[in-house]
Amino acid sequence: MNFARDHDELVRAKLATYHYVEEPDDNDFTRYVVLLDLLKRLVPRRRYKVHLSREIQANPKARELKSVLDEVIEQLRSGQSIAPYLSKAANDLTAQDGLLVHWGIHHLHLSPAASKGADGFVARADYLLFFRVDATNAYLIDIVPHKASALFVREELVRTVDRNWPALHHEIARSGAVPLRQLTDRENKSLRKKSTNTPVQTDSRIVIPAFGAMSSGHSLDAVMAADGTALELQRLELLIRINYAVWFGRTTDWVTALRLIETRDEGYVISDGSSGKVRFFERLA
Structure with a gap:
């Protein structure tokens, strides 16, 4: 044995x-x-309860892309795989997703399943959906243009999570309790490449978004x-x-x-x- x-x-x-x-x-x-x-x-296949942030509900792109967004939501709710919508690097064993590792945030391409190619992935989209999951819930954070600058180090994503689902974060201190200089996008990107973990200043507190x-x-x-x-x-x-x-x-x-x-x-x-x-x-x- x-x-x-x-x-x-x-x-x-x-x-x-x-x-x-x-x-x-x-x-x-x-x-x-x-x-x-x-x-x-790859996002575990489970039947998730789906939650939408206030920001995504107010985002005009959510209405414009309603058909494919509803498609993704149904996949999450029914326990189907959403692998076709993910980055093509998702199943690359040499890849490391800094956004997921440091902030617990996934992203996927908002293209319809009908656009799936021979490689098993949907067409690469002009807009990405950012979201988090836990054992039973999927939290849809926001929709952002794929061409947006500093796309994967946008601290606003963390702040959106904190405003809507604060329990997902680990609080270090309330705002003002300790001095914290907000990092630039370039600094965040550089530190992430070095596997350096940094806290994030949200609207009201300082948090660690993930371990x-x-x-x-x-x-x-x-x-x-x-x-x-x-x-x-x-x-x-x-x-x-x-x-x-x-x-x-x-x-x-x-x-x-x-x-x-x-x-x-x-x-x-x-x-x-x-x-x-x-x-x-x-x-x-």
Whole structure:
């Protein structure tokens, strides 16, 4: 029984579908972090409750692009993939989405599904939709011209989120409590390239929009999740060793025949090669 090894095999198989090329210094942890960041960029397929900011409701482009906006909203609400609307770099394992990593904000192209080409993506659009998601909700922030300057370091996007859904941010201090010079777009872009995490001044407070990046450029979210999974699998192995006879109806001599065969959001699927039994175990944390 070695769930860490089994988990790494599952991760490698998933990465292979995206043409992952291993580096000499890769290991099970770094591979999983790469996969987690990728899956986050691709936006998990769930049935989201969709929320529209006051700003997007007042934006004339929302009315002008209502047909395709409604199309995207329906995809989010029904649990369908919105991958065709995303950047073509979304499934590039070497790409790092600074907007998502540092501010938790996704973007997609507002072109209709009917424009999808042979590459699986809709036509690149003149306008982009910026949005956030959590486990159950999608928050539509605003529509911005693709040609807008400093498109992916616009602090106004963070301020819009803070005005509409302040709970999505981590407050550092109220405005005026500590001195904070507002960074220029050029400074934000330069610092993001160096994986430097910076707070943002909103209308009434100073916030960290998301957990940000590690020095490698990968998201702290992914690193923490990978750490948590490693610890959880160790704990699961221990619990199964203690309870194997009860859970699988065999003596502990056969415990080595157990394998992790699938991971889900809710937990892990374990197969017992000696008895043929398959059991699902909910996440421990």
